[in-house]
Amino acid sequence: MKNEEQRTNFSLAACKRACSHGVKQSLGPHRELTFALFGGLFMVIAFLFDQTGYLWTATTIYAISYLIGGYYKAKEGLTDLFQDKSLNVELLMIIAAIGAASIGYWGEGAVLIFIFALSGALETYTLQKSESNLSALMELAPHEANLLSGNGETNVVPVKELKIGNHILVKPGERVPADGEIVSGTSTVDESAITGESMPVHKNEGGVVYNSTMNQRGVLTVSVTKEDEDSLFQKMIALVQEAKESRPPSQRLIEKLEGPYVIAVLALVLISFLFTYLALGWTFETALYQAMVLLVVASPCAVVASIMPAMLAAISNGAKQGVLFKSGIYLEQLSKMKAIAFDKTGTLTEGNPRLTDVRLKEGIDETDVYNAIASIEMRSDHPLASAIINGMKERQDISFVEPTDFEDTPGWGIAAGVDGYTWRIGKKAFMTGDTARFSYIEKEWSNTGKTIVFVERDEEVLAALALSDIVREHTRATVAAIQDKGMHTAMITGDQEATAKAIANDISLDTWLANRLPEDKVEAVETLQNDYGKVAMVGDGVNDAPALAKADIGVAMGSGTDVALETADVVLMKNDLTKMNEIIHLSKRLNRIVAQNLIFSMSVIILLVIGTFFQNVSLPLGVVGHEGSTLIVIANGLRLLRTKRKQSMHQLPDFNAPTKA
Known part of the structure; x- marks a missing residue:
């Protein structure tokens, strides 16, 4: 194809x-x-x-x-x-x-x-x-920008003359003239030109803004990160x-x-x-x-x-809704797919793990334990570290201390000294002490697909933490609607079997394939193609790139990223999985x-x-x-x-209520 x-x-x-x-x-x-x-x-x-x-x-x-x-x-x-x-x-x-x-x-x-x-x-x-x-979309692009000089004065210049590193001033009611990062200012920005989302997005210092989006409230100073022809908006126009x-x-x-x-x-x-x-x-x-x-x-x-x-x-209908098709052939063929495969993290789930549960040994002062966990995790670059820190902050005011003898063992855990004690945080096999007291809760959490982290102090296991990636709103309804169209649904994930099974059962997927690294996902797509025929793969467009390329149609949850535009055949500019059901219906129409x-x-x-x-x-x-x-x-x-839905997500049965795995 x-x-x-x-x-x-x-x-x-x-x-x-x-x-x-x-x-x-x-x-x-x-x-x-x-x-x-x-x-x-x-x-x-x-x-x-x-x-x-x-x-x-x-x-x-x-x-x-x-x-x-x-x-x-x-x-x-x-x-x-x-x-x-x-x-x-x-x-x-x-x-x-x-x-x-x-x-x-x-x-x-x-x-x-x-x-x-x-x-x-x-x-x-x-x-x-x-x-x-x-x-109409092309007319949204501004032609001039307020370029800030070194002495703070502004000069109106053509957008095409902006260079990377230039600082520009964006006033309320003006469209952002270039992709960039906010240097100063706070505002809300209408990003519907990019994502199709009508709700304004709050922006502050360090936030990313895109060419042709509308600044609504505050004055923003933006550092240009891309020249005009390389902006996300211009790439969208070219793709459409x-x-x-x-x-x-x-x-x-x-x-x-x-x-x-x-x-x-x-x-x-x-x-x-x-x-x-x-x-x-x-x-x-x-x-x-x-x-x-x-x-x-x-x-x-x-x-x-x-x-x-x-x-x-x-194609125009899709563009209006924030869905880009690289070719009409993908729109024509989408409804003819026999199976739809989804990545888990960032696609079926929000992609932001949260600390959902903490279980401590009886008689332990939680204040000291929480302070130590947060202080040690501050030194870690593990994807779960920020979720653990945020979870500790939600439970108490953290007094951070500088850990000593910090040691990171990739794939296992971290060890460090705090307040004269030696702490270890990580997998069960990384602990030197006995974890038996947490065996019951470990089994319960594992059955619901949660990731479990143990905490040890001087060879005594004091705590067990559970983290979970939250299923996106309307994921269950979207999966059910796709199944109603006669398509097989599958999940391909790098997560362990227990986590994959729990998520798959929760959202009623037909099959799931776990423990798949990015290169293994290509083989998983081939397996689905052999079993069912034509397969569409839905992912984030980053670590799923090989699988998206292997699938008959690759669909990326773009969220306005360049990599999604480059790797997929279809891009959902807003991370809205319900669009998947809508474009399948558009293809059928x-x-x-x-x-x-x-x-x-x-x-x-x-x-x-x-x-x-x-x-x-x-x-x-x-x-x-x-x-x-x-x-x-x-x-x-x-x-x-005309935007016409056979059945709105809000008209579908309520599949969003939690279910037991």
């Missing part, structure tokens, strides 16, 4: 070339629409002259209508023919209009050109609605644009078949003309007229428009609407072709049916711009 072909960039003009459904960057929709309307105006004037008997005048004005109304379509078709050596629908329309005029049906040809040009202009306009979210300019396999197939299809239509039209004229004895004019009708109704315009407008709308469009558009073509053979379809009626079906499938695809 993840090959270079799928990541190939292409211009949206590919869709435009195929059936006038793209957005010309050099041509606004109003100009194209103006030409179409003026062509229609001359058509009406010519018709009036035609009705009053001024045939040569009418013919001349019809010719002007052809030139004005058909200018852009003719230019497009001829450009593809002579420059790209390809045949497209525009060429079919040119031939049909010229053919109609050659046998005296100037009025019908003018109607053909007018409706075709008008529908093309309207399609361009409607498709630009799918671009509006990206355009890249996704919009990528083609899913279904669209590539249609484009590949377009040339042969046009040749087949031309051959069919020629055969139809010769058969009706020579074999059936129709007049030359009647045979050619019906051949021109067939040329119009058999064109694949609506079929080509069945996919890309819907895809662009769905996309595939359903594309199927509706393809069935409808092909059915219309078949019916119109059959009607043509029975001489029940006139040229104007054929044009209306052809272009009308095109507009209908585009409008159907644009429904994906």
Whole structure:
């Protein structure tokens, strides 16, 4: 799935070339629409002259209508023919209009050109609605910044001139012009442009702010950490644009078949003309007229428009919700996954362990023990150290002392001297004293997936600590909703078996794979692929990078990090797991609407072709049916711009209540 072909960039003009459904960057929709309307105006004037008997005048004005109304379509078709050596629908329309005029049906040809040009202009306009979210997002980026000089003065400079290390001033109501770290000031910042989260985030000194987010309250002094082109916001814009300019396999197939299809239509039209004229004895004019009708109704315009407008709308919908797709193929394929694998820490859980329980030996003064534990852990860089310190602070006011003879044994624990005693904090096997008095509580905590740390003083075990990573809000509901869609759910974690089992049972996962290092998670993904088929992997995008790359689709819980943008196929910019269920549903909606469009558009073509053979379809009626079906499938695809949930997380059963493992 993840090959270079799928990541190939292409211009949206590919869709435009195929059936006038793209957005010309050099041509606004109003100009194209103006030409179409003026062509229609001359058509009406010519018709009036035609009705009053001024045939040569009418013919001349019809010719002007052809030139004005058909200018852009003719230019497009001829450009593809002579420059790209390809045949497209525009060429079919040119031939049909010229053919109609050659046998005296100037009025019908003018109607053909007018409706075709008008529908093309309207399609361009409607498709630009799918671009509006990206355009609105790009407009959020500030162009100027308040650069602080060494003497404290501010100078307004272009954002592109900012360098790493520059200090900038961000006032209330202004958008942050660059990624950076707050040097001074306190405020709340609206980060919805990055994460999709509408609730403001409190920021103070040392906090990170992002380009294009909105400073709401206080004045902030920010040190620039990235130049404009490297900012997270600009990378987001580039990714969304890249996704919009990528083609899913279904669209590539249609484009590949377009040339042969046009040749087949031309051959069919020629055969139809010769058969009706020579074999059936129709007049030359009647045979050619019906051949021109067939040329119009058999064109694949609506079929080509069945996919890309819907895809662009769905990608825009995701971007609006803080979900980035690196390619439309991942959006198309997401609902076809057979299994969804989750990392535990930071994905299913909050990723911030908490000290949940403390058990002391009877008769021990907890004040001295807590002070010693916190003082020793202050010297440790273990991931659990800060959780233990915070837990001690929550229980009492800590009097920190400087430990002596500090020794860290990685993977086991730490030892140090405090108040003349030798302390050891770590795993059970790291203790020199007997831990039997804590065996019962150790078993109970282990069964609930908690990490256990023992504390020893002079070879006597005095305390047992339990730490746990808290399951995210709505994790249970999200897992249940994914399972309801028929997908297998699994957890791949580096945690021990007991912890993994407890978490998996708590949130009702189907399977779990424990004790997996980052390199082992690749093998775990392969196992799931062998057992279930296509697998999506959801992780934090950091230590899960190999597994995300191995999965058919890698989904990163981004939280606005560069690494997530680089490693995953889909990025949830806000750490909101409920978005996973929503984008699976969005993928299902996309595939359903594309199927509706393809069935409808092909059915219309078949019916119109059959009607043509029975001489029940006139040229104007054929044009209306052809272009009308095109507009209908585009409008159907644009429904994906609306945020619509099959079932809100808040409507799901309450799975968040604690359950026994």
